[in-house]
Amino acid sequence: MTAPSAGAVSDRLTGLVAALRAHGVRIGTGETVDAAQAVAALGLADRELLREGLAATLLHGTGQRQVFDPVFDLYFPRGVGGPDGESADREDLRERLASALASGDQALMAGLAAEAVDGLGGYGASPGSDGWSSYQTLDRLRPQTLLARVRDDIRARSGGPEFADRLLDDEIRRRIEVFRGLVAAEARRRVAERRGRDEIARRAVAPTADRVDFLFAGKAQLAELRRTVQPLARKLATRLAARRRRAARGSIDLRRTLRGSLSTGGVPMRPVLRRRRPARPELVLLCDVSGSVSGFSDFTMLLVQALHDQFSKVRVFAFVNRIDEVTGLLVHGAADPEGLGARIRAEATLTGWHGSSDYGVALGEFAERHENAVGPRTTVFVLGDARTNMSDPNLPALRHIAERARRTYWLNPEQRSQWGTGDSAAPAYAGLVDMHECRTARQLGTLVTRLLPV
Amino acid sequence: MFTSVDDVSARLAATGYLASPAVATTVFLADRLGKPLLVEGPAGVGKTELAKAVAEVAGARLVRLQCYEGVDESRALYEWNHAKQLLRISAGRDETWDETRTDIFSEEFLLTRPLLTAIRGDDPKVLLIDETDKADIEVEGLLLEVLSDFQVTVPELGTITATRRPFVVLTSNASRELSEALRRRCLxxxxxxxxxxxxxxxxxxxxPGLDAALAESVVRVVGALRAMDLRKVPSVAETIDWAHTLLALGADTLDETVVRDSMGVLLKHQDDVLKAAAKLDLDAV
Known part of the structure; x- marks a missing residue:
């Protein structure tokens, strides 16, 4: 890297900070100044040191790192332009990739990713190319089909069979995943050179898992969300405990304070606090688990299950157009969160004659058959998008449930502006119970702290 | 304290702490910029060890504040030695009140706790604030003054400012989200x-006694376990324990029996053990 002028580096740095801010990372001016000092202390010679130095000064939490790394790659790229020399053909690339995967050499893999994007990823008509696509590169290169070849390679190289060799397939798969990440980063870098860094940094870098919309989250993102259930639950539990402590200190009981003040001539010397009944609240969850919102309800169910020791009783009901209790499935499901959704759909009676969700029938059935689950100490959460597929929303059933319960809330994973469009009965339900927009894990976290009873 | 990042790695390695580039860079910057270092991560990856290693490298005294729920000003900062003050008052009976008052609030009657200890004096110190997330949120407010300006205000004595800034390490297991104000002051x-x-x-x-090939297998197995979705994934501490166990068992290579017998060192939940056994093709445990 040639030594750039001081102005260029500080522009680069503020650009990086702006891009991170656009992704919701909160960075103050003080941190930016620290980052500049870090650059001065570390120099620009070693890119990885620079990366760590900037991460240490700019970031405040673990989750922000996965946004930071791709953005850093755009603002402080590994190089400029494509690799030198002829673009390699597909077979040759696969050959060299296989040996790089076998040796697990990261630097070699990065070089191959650059060559692959250059040779296979370009599209468009103009000389050079209009853009580069990681999808197209990987589709033509098919690194996943190298698995068997790499395995045989490594087997042949090492001596006798070893215990750890049974893990070989997974290890190679992980290396291929790394290579896919490298290709994606390289394609982003090439595109950014053509279209402008700022735009690509804003648009092409995936947000952190807790800011992904439940409704649009992919499989990998949902898996990542599931891993955050336990830490999130722990965090929420401490927040709930703090709220409970504050509530236990309680408010002043005016009647008893005045009564006590009689002995001191009417001067209230000793305030008497209202005593709280030490009853743990009960929780009932009604979850729509139909395809459209299952990601959201699965996550929420797991979260509530992880929080179960905060409540005296948690009961979870799932529905599509019939309703059934799944509390038992959930208790055992904690060990295997991935299969939870499938197991619920397999073992509980959730559908009648058709497979689409029907809130009216499900709520009616709940009010009729499981009425006793709801009492004056119960808080009811309904989870779903309130899309009834044009059938009767059955408002009296929900009203009946809300009247029996202490509190009733509805968490809707749809954007508020979508409520009431098409077959959504959200406004009608929102007239009866508190309805909250809950699109991301972050929103869910704040809602849970605010709404859960203590 | 350090001249370069490589210098940090080399000197930490000399004390038996092998630092990744990220760790070495951040330690170097914390020293250069004079900012506290907030370390997060799963249990057993060497967060506390890092502070100890830095103290050893710098030839500094390690001052440790262990946080717990309910730790307060008098445990973290300073406290007046009431018993001694009472003795002093009863010993000097014929003094005027003004003399006594100025005397009993002097340094002699001040019990310094870790935060104040780290700030006073001219010798180099490393201040370790361990498990910061366990402390109540009020304590964070207390830390802010110490960490941003390296000073402590004692109403009777005035503000005590550090003549020599300590190297500060805070650790956290993220069981509670630390406040943004605290995070902003730290690397x-x-x-x-x-x-x-x-x-x-x-x-x-x-x-050191472990065979190189066996060490490699150990690390590979642990790596595979970490990639699984377990309740408690094995940490570095568990890897080392397992290596010690294998050494004690006299195993030369890994095989089903050895792994099955020593799995308890790595995994602490029965569900996890069963899952891992299925993954590693062990026979039913």
Whole structure:
């Protein structure tokens, strides 16, 4: 890297900070100044040191790192332009990739990713190319089909069979995943050179898992969300405990304070606090688990299950157009969160004659058959998008449930502006119970702290 | 204290702490910029060890504040020695009140707690605030003054400012989200699980008797377990324990029996053990 002028580096740095801010990372001016000092202390010679130095000064939490790394790659790229020399053909690339995967050499893999994007990823008509696509590169290169070849390679190289060799397939798969990440980063870098860094940094870098919309989250993102259930639950539990402590200190009981003040001539010397009944609240969850919102309800169910020791009783009901209790499935499901959704759909009676969700029938059935689950100490959460597929929303059933319960809330994973469009009965339900927009894990976290009873 | 990042790695390694580039860079910057270092990460990856190693490298005294729920000003900052003050008052009976008052609030009657200890004096110190997330949120407010300006205000004595800034390390297991104000004052370092190569070096360093090939297998198995969805994934501490166990069992290579018998060292939940056994093709445990 040639030594750039001081102005260029500080522009680069503020650009990086702006891009991170656009992704919701909160960075103050003080941190930016620290980052500049870090650059001065570390120099620009070693890119990885620079990366760590900037991460240490700019970031405040673990989750922000996965946004930071791709953005850093755009603002402080590994190089400029494509690799030198002829673009390699597909077979040759696969050959060299296989040996790089076998040796697990990261630097070699990065070089191959650059060559692959250059040779296979370009599209468009103009000389050079209009853009580069990681999808197209990987589709033509098919690194996943190298698995068997790499395995045989490594087997042949090492001596006798070893215990750890049974893990070989997974290890190679992980290396291929790394290579896919490298290709994606390289394609982003090439595109950014053509279209402008700022735009690509804003648009092409995936947000952190807790800011992904439940409704649009992919499989990998949902898996990542599931891993955050336990830490999130722990965090929420401490927040709930703090709220409970504050509530236990309680408010002043005016009647008893005045009564006590009689002995001191009417001067209230000793305030008497209202005593709280030490009853743990009960929780009932009604979850729509139909395809459209299952990601959201699965996550929420797991979260509530992880929080179960905060409540005296948690009961979870799932529905599509019939309703059934799944509390038992959930208790055992904690060990295997991935299969939870499938197991619920397999073992509980959730559908009648058709497979689409029907809130009216499900709520009616709940009010009729499981009425006793709801009492004056119960808080009811309904989870779903309130899309009834044009059938009767059955408002009296929900009203009946809300009247029996202490509190009733509805968490809707749809954007508020979508409520009431098409077959959504959200406004009608929102007239009866508190309805909250809950699109991301972050929103869910704040809602849970605010709404859960203590 | 340090001249370069490589210098940090080399000198930490000399004390038996193998630092990843991320750790070395951040330690170097914390020293250069004079900012506290907030270290997060799973249990057993060497967060507390890092502070000890830095103290050893710098030839500094390690002052440790262990946080717990209910830790307060008098445990963290300072306290007046009431018993001694009473003795002093009863000893000097014929003094005027003004003399006594100025005397009993002097340094002699001040019990310094870790935060104040770290700030006073001219010798180099490393202040370790361990498990910051366990402390109540009020204590964070207390830390803010100490960490941003390295000063403590005692109403009777005035403000005490550090003549020599200590190197501060805060650790957290993220059981509670630390406040933004505290995070902003610190450099942030997340110590995750080390990569295979580094972990192999750590195992070789901590368990010198272990065969190189076996160490490699150990690290690979642990790496595979970490990729699984377990309730408690094994940490570096568990890897080292396992290596010690294998050494004690006299195993030369890994095989089903050895792994099955020693799995309890790595995994602490029965569900996890069953899952791992299925993954590693062990026969039913």
């Amino acid at each position: 942030f370092l997340h110590i995750g699980f080390p990569d295979e190569e580094l972990e192999r070096r750590i195992v070789r360093l901590k368990v």
